[in-house]
Amino acid sequence: MTSIRMSWRLASRLSVITFAVLVIIIVALVQATNGSKTQNGDTTNNTTTSVTSDGLQGVDLGGKVAPTFQLTDQYGKSVSLADMKGKPVILTFLYTNCPDICPLTAEHLHSTLQALGSDASNVNILAVSTDPKRDTTEAALNFSRQHNMQDSWHYLVGTQEQLSPIWSSYSVYAQTQQQIVNHTSALYLIDKQGHERVFMNGDTFTPSQLAANIKILLKE
Structure with a gap:
């Protein structure tokens, strides 16, 4: 047992x-x-990455006319998207107090211009603020200097009333929560004629992808 x-x-x-x-x-x-x-x-x-029939990497936007707008850049100069025709435009949305994605986007844009070499002067970059309360011209200039972009882009600032319609036109969500602004990480490529061509994710695009897209647009 x-x-x-x-x-x-x-x-x-x-x-x-x-x-x-x-x-x-x-x-x-x-x-x-x-x-x-x-x-x-x-x-x-x-x-x-999705590739359009033109060889552009990103989401095809169908070539519709990009909604125009006018704001003030880091030097206090009035800048209009309509005045950018004749050169491709990289349009993105940032804020100067951003702790992560915005600085990375700025660095990637700087790297893209370096990759383009002499072609960099034939591209316009517009960074529209998503933080109207804190993004002053001074803050925009300081942020631009920190990322070696002070003379390479227009960091555009404005009031809530000026910026909100632009966010809406480009389907950008921007909402302040304490010190953080939750916003859509977006990168729009607009061709020389002012038409939206592709959307690229601001979190995941690489300088090499963006540079390749710009080179295609420059040849058109």
Whole structure:
């Protein structure tokens, strides 16, 4: 009887150990699969981008006329999108107190201009503020200097009443929450004739992708 009890206890313990080992193996396999999916997903996002019939990388905007606007840049100069015709335009939306994405976007734009070389002078970059309360001309100039863009773009500021219609025209969400402004990370490419060509995600675009797009637009 004692022998039978010991055998039962041994079998019970072995089954518990076996079950635990199986659970560990299953968890490890699931983690490995998820890790693989994440890595593959990142790779796919970096290497497979939508391409238009013109060879532009990004979401095709159909070539509709870009809504025009007029604001003040970091030097206090009045700037209108309508005056930009004749050169491709990179249009984005930022705010100077942004802790992460906006500085990265600015750095990527700077790298794009470096990649373009002599063609950089044939491109206009407009950065429209999403923070009318804090983005003054002084703040815009300081931010531009921090990212070596002071003479390479127009960082445009304005009042809530001036900026809101522009955000709406370009489907940009901008909402202040304490010190952070939640806003759409957007990059619009507008051709020499003032037509919207492609939308690029401000979080994920690379300087090489943007430079390649600009070169296509410059040849048109």
